[in-house]
Amino acid sequence: MIQFIDLQTQYRLVQEEVEAAVLRVMRGGQYIMGPEVAELEAELSGFAGVKHTVSCASGTDALVMALMAKNIGPGDAVFTPPFTFVATAEAIATVGATPIFVDIDPGTFNIDPEALKLAILAVRRCDPSIYPVPRAGEIHVERLTCKAIIAVDLFGLTADYDRINAIAAEDGLLVIEDAAQSFGARAGSKRAGSLAEIGCTSFFPAKPLGCYGDGGALFTDDDELAALFRSIRVHGQGSDKYENVRIGITGRLDTIQAAALLAKLKIFEQELNDRERVALAYNAAIEREGLALQTPTLPQGQKSAWAQYSVLAADSAARERLMESLKQAGIPTSIYYPKPLHLQKAFAYLGYAAGDFAVSEAISGRVFSLPMHPYLDDATIISIVDAMKAAS
Secondary structure (H helix, E strand, O other): OOOOOOHHHHHHHHHHHHHHHHHHHHHHOOOEOOHHHHHHHHHHHHHHOOOEEEEEOOHHHHHHHHHHHOOOOOOEEEEEOOOOOOHHHHHHHHOOOEEEEOOEOOOOOOEOHHHHHHHHHHHHHOOOOOOOOOOOOOOOHHHOEEEEEEEEOHHHOOOOHHHHHHHHHHHOOEEEEEOOOOOOOEEOOEEOOOOOOEEEEEOOOOOOOOOOOOOEEEEEOOHHHHHHHHHHOEOOEOOOOOOEOOOOOEOOOEHHHHHHHHHHHHHHHHHHHHHHHHHHHHHHHHHHHOOOOEOOOOOOOEEOOOOOEEEEOOOHHHHHHHHHHHHHOOOOOEOOOOOOHHHOHHHHHHOOOOOOOHHHHHHHOOEEEEOOOOOOOHHHHHHHHHHHHOOO
16 A cells, blocks of 8 residues: 555564664663754754754744744734745744734745735735735734744755845844645755744654654754743743743654654665656656646755655646546645645634735645655556546
8 A cells, every 4th residue: 555654564664673773762761952952953963954953842843843933923023935844833822922824835835925015015014005914903913023934945945045044134024934734845055944033843753763652853043042941941941940931842862762753864865866856857747748736836956855746736726636547546645734724713713814815825725745755666657647547
C-alpha cells in the first residue's frame, strides 16, 4: 500500500540508533532538559546557520514564545496569511493580539508582499477600502498598533523574506518566520529558520524533520532574545526554577524527543535531496501526461523542503474526480487547506467575510496533496500519475 508519509521506512533506517539513544535516556534518568537537548540545539544552530536555537514543546509553543518575548498582546495587530494551518493565527490570538489576514501569492501560496503593504496601510489608516480588515463590533481597528508579521513557509517553500523584511523595516515591524513546514529549505545561501529576526519550526512527526511526538524550536542571532526564550519556556524563570521573573509557559522539549531528533538529523540532508527528487519526478510525469494540473512553483534561488507536494486542479469538481480516482487505486491524498482561516468559526469574531481573500478561497477549492516522502520510487510516482490520468 502506498503511504502518504512513510515514517515506517524511515524508522527502519534509524531504528538501531534511535532505540539505543532512547535507552540511554531512560537509564540516565534526565527525562527533562537532559544533555541531549543542549546537544540537539547546538546541532540545529549549525545546520540552520544561526547563533542560538532554543528547543521547545511544539511549533505552536515556538510561535507563542516568540510573541511573548516581544511583549505582543492586546491592542497589537499581527499580519499573517489565512491559507495555513490554524496554529499560526491561533498563537497570535493566544497572546491576546489581533490576527490581520493577508492574501497569498497564487504561485507560491505564501503571503503576498504587495497585499501585505496594503494591509498595513489599511490598519494604520483604519480604512477597509484599501484592504480588508477586521470589522466585527468587538474589534476596533483604530485602536490597533501594527507590531509584527508572521510569514508562513507553506508546503516547504520559504516566503519572500527579502521583500517582507524590507516592508517590515519601513514600518518598524517584527518579522517571525513560521518555518514549521520548511525546515531544511534554502533561500539563496541561507536556511529556513534564519531568514527573519525570529524563526520558529515544528518537529511534529509529519514534518520534514520530525520526532516521535510533539516538539519545536526557535532560532535567532540575538543573545537577549535567546535568553528570553529560555526563560519563557520554563515558567519565566530567572536564576533558578524558583525565581520567576516573568510570565512563561511549560514549553520544554523532552529529552527522548531530542535524542530521536539527533539520530534523524544525521540522515536529514539525504532525505531533503530525495524529497526534491520525488517532486521533480512528479513534475516531469504530470507534464509528460499532459494533466490539467498546476504543479508547484519554485522561484529562482530557492530550494524547498517539500513538506507536501500540492497541486491545483482546474476546479473543485475536477479535484473531486482526481481524488476519487486515486482513492479507488488505493492512493491516499489530503487537502491542505479546505477552508481559509478567515472563514473558520474560531476567527468569526474578527468579522471577515467570504470574498475578502479571493486567492486563498479559490486555491482552497482546487488544491490537494499527493503522497510525499523521501522513499517514493519512480515506479510508484508513475502509478500515482497514471491513476490521475484515468480520471482526466
